[in-house]
Amino acid sequence: MNMLKPLAGAFFCLALAACGGTAGDGAGNSAASNAAASGDAPEPDRRTIGEALAESADHAAFLRSLQSAGLIETFRGAGPYTVFAPTNAAFDALPEDVRARLDSADERERLIGLLSYHVVPGTVTVEDMTGAITRGEGGRAELATVTGTSLSLSRDGEAIVIEDGAGGRARVTGADQVHSNGVVHSIDTVLMPAS
Numbered sequence: 001m002n003m004l005k006p007l008a009g010a011f012f013c014l015a016l017a018a019c020g021g022t023a024g025d026g027a028g029n030s031a032a033s034n035a036a037a038s039g040d041a042p043e044p045d046r047r048t049i050g051e052a053l054a055e056s057a058d059h060a061a062f063l064r065s066l067q068s069a070g071l072i073e074t075f076r077g078a079g080p081y082t083v084f085a086p087t088n089a090a091f092d093a094l095p096e097d098v099r100a101r102l103d104s105a106d107e108r109e110r111l112i113g114l115l116s117y118h119v120v121p122g123t124v125t126v127e128d129m130t131g132a133i134t135r136g137e138g139g140r141a142e143l144a145t146v147t148g149t150s151l152s153l154s155r156d157g158e159a160i161v162i163e164d165g166a167g168g169r170a171r172v173t174g175a176d177q178v179h180s181n182g183v184v185h186s187i188d189t190v191l192m193p194a195s
Helices: 008-018 030-038 049-054 057-069 072-076 088-092 096-103 105-116 126-135
Strands: 081-086 119-121 141-144 150-156 159-163 169-179 182-187
Touching (some): 049 182, 057 088, 081 169, 126 150
Antiparallel strands (some): 150 159
């Protein structure tokens, strides 16, 4: 499968953001752009997301999966992307049969879909997510992934919690790792789309 297919929705959402619209739930690029313009944004790492993941000991399993799916080169490209990157411990917590299926060459399309479910078009910071949750009905916000499906965001104390389509919950454990082509947020659970 060509990588452009799983990320096709990204270009539509980015076009909306460039025209003053928002991608997903309104937690899009405007707050991050305003912060950058005012000098409040953190200085981005000059590496791309792909380069940073290749050097991250905490994301070795995620990196291997991206390489198996043929997606790692995408994250060395222009972006911008927001990646919710599961830690090694998150992959280790998957049941053995699920890990085996994802490692199978026969399941490559499923792996591409699963990994793409962890990617949001544009740059979405913790500040953007927190603002969207605060504005959202019942303290919740929706964030559209490049697959066209959404993740649900809420708060548990100070932590941002992401609910996936299968009803699983992940916590953001390392936020706002800003790179030249987007941002990475470490999460403690692999996100699963609805079956």
